[in-house]
Amino acid sequence: MDNFRLVVITGMSGAGKTQVVRAMEDLGYFCVDNLPPTLIPKFAELCVQSAGRVSKIALVVDIRGGEFFDTLVQVLEDLETQGFMYEILFLEASDETLIRRYKESRRRHPMAPFGRVSEGISRERERLEHIRGRATHIIDTSDLATAQLKEKITALFAGERESDRMTVTVVSFGFKYGIPLDADMVFDVRFLPNPFYVESLRRKSGKETDVSDYIGKWPITHQFLDKLGGLIDFLVPNYVKEGKGQLIIAVGCTGGLHRSVFVAEKIYEGLKKKGYRVGVEHRDIKHNVLEV
Numbered sequence: 474m475d476n477f478r479l480v481v482i483t484g485m486s487g488a489g490k491t492q493v494v495r496a497m498e499d500l501g502y503f504c505v506d507n508l509p510p511t512l513i514p515k516f517a518e519l520c521v522q523s524a525g526r527v528s529k530i531a532l533v534v535d536i537r538g539g540e541f542f543d544t545l546v547q548v549l550e551d552l553e554t555q556g557f558m559y560e561i562l563f564l565e566a567s568d569e570t571l572i573r574r575y576k577e578s579r580r581r582h583p584m585a586p587f588g589r590v591s592e593g594i595s596r597e598r599e600r601l602e603h604i605r606g607r608a609t610h611i612i613d614t615s616d617l618a619t620a621q622l623k624e625k626i627t628a629l630f631a632g633e634r635e636s637d638r639m640t641v642t643v644v645s646f647g648f649k650y651g652i653p654l655d656a657d658m659v660f661d662v663r664f665l666p667n668p669f670y671v672e673s674l675r676r677k678s679g680k681e682t683d684v685s686d687y688i689g690k691w692p693i694t695h696q697f698l699d700k701l702g703g704l705i706d707f708l709v710p711n712y713v714k715e716g717k718g719q720l721i722i723a724v725g726c727t728g729g730l731h732r733s734v735f736v737a738e739k740i741y742e743g744l745k746k747k748g749y750r751v752g753v754e755h756r757d758i759k760h761n762v763l764e765v
Contacts, residue, residue, distance in 0.1 A: 477521055479557060480531045480630060481513075481549070483604055484564030485597060486583055487574045489614040489622055490533055493564065496626040497531040499718040506533040510545040517557055531630075536597055537583055545604060562629075563601075563608035568594055570615040620715055639713045640750045641720045645679070645737035647729025647757040656723035658708070660701065660736070666691045668731045678758050679734030688735045698736070702743055709749065729757030 480502070482490055494504045508516065513532060520527040536542050552559055566574075568591065575582060575590045584600075585593030605611070610629055614622055644653050652659055668674035668684050677684050688694055705722075712720050722740060726732035734755050741753035 476525070476528050477558075478529045478630075479517055479552075479559040481545075481559055481561045482531055482533045482564070483535050483545075483561065483601070485566060485571060485594070485601065486535065486537075487571045487578075488564035488566045489612075489617075490535065490564055492619050492622055493562070493626055494531065494533060496623040497630065499623075500529070500627065500631055502529045502531040502630070503527050504531045504533070507537050508532050508534060510534055510542065510548040513548050514552055514555065514557075517552065536600060542600075546607070549607070560609040561604070561607055563605050563611045565605070565611065565613055566615045567613075624714065639709075639717055639720055641709065641722065641744055641752075643737045643741045643744070643751065643753045644721060644723045645729055645733035645753075645755045645758070646723055646725045647733070647760070648725050648727060650729065650757050650760070652725065653721065653723045653756065655721050657721045659723045659725065661725055662697070662732045662736050663726050665694055665697065665726075665732045665736075667727075669728075674731070677731075678755070679731045679736075680738060680755070680758075684731055685735050685738075688732060698739055701736075701740070705740060705743070706747075709744065729755070729760070734758060 480497070482493055482497075484490065494506060498504050503520070505516070513534075516532075517530070520530055534542065534545055549559065549561075571594050572590050581587075582590045582593030582597075584596045612622070612625060617625070644656065646653055648661075648663070665688060668677070668679075668687050671687060674684050674687055679685060679688065709720065722737075724733045724737045724740065737753055737755065741751055744751040
């Protein structure tokens with residue numbers, strides 16, 4: 474169970490458990506919402522027996538479970554007896570914040586379905602007091618935007634180097650075939666010198682040495698790569714910090730055979746040297762269509 478991680482998410486209704494679950498899913502956690510506490514030990518045992526296929530679990534357990542919730546403390550003590558390590562993430566917010574969120578969503582508080590929201594909040598705080606005292610992590614979401622909450626969750630539960638938190642894919646493409654729909658950033662490199670006009674290079678791709686040598690020999694290419702490298706060095710760490718799980722960088726030329734392939738390879742090599750999880754795809758190189 475060395476690589477097994479179990480996180481129990483609980484806390485005040487309206488404090489952001491839904492956003493936390495989404496962030497945990499982005500980090501590769503197997504998430505289950507509103508699991509009865511009595512089922513936790515068996516569920517954890519099944520995950521351990523999955524031979525590593527399910528090694529990171531996040532379980533949401535809160536007062537929606539009614540009487541079942543009151544067994545949570547005993548269940549956690551039983552887990553410890555069985556040798557399971559776990560963490561408790563407790564989410565809370567001020568009364569004013571919770572009341573505002575309930576009014577905005579027009580939902581009823583689970584502990585005051587026919588009464589005032591403030592009464593439900595008071596009852597819930599009292600009921601959660603004991604489990605809050607056992608919490609490993611407590612996050613007050615009163616003044617946190619969704620992105621800030623995600624950043625905190627990533628810092629606590631990613632369990633990876635910062636550069637491993639996000640996967641980067643660099644895609645070369647031809648504008649004549651359309652821009653990749655899932656691209657986060659698109660760079661148009663049709664201003665670079667075009668190997669199409671060199672007969673010996675026309676049918677080769679930007680991955681081949683003589684083509685890359687041709688594109689790379691021009692001063693404008695060096696200037697562009699320097700500026701592009703600086704921009705990417707600035708942007709990528711900030712995307713990681715924001716909690717983004719995947720980044721698609723698209724580079725396009727006319728046909729997707731020469732210049733876009735060359736630049737995409739340069740971006741890939743630069744990110745790989747910096748330790749990012751990065752891959753490169755040449756979407757339209759298979760067409761082998763001559764650029765116009």
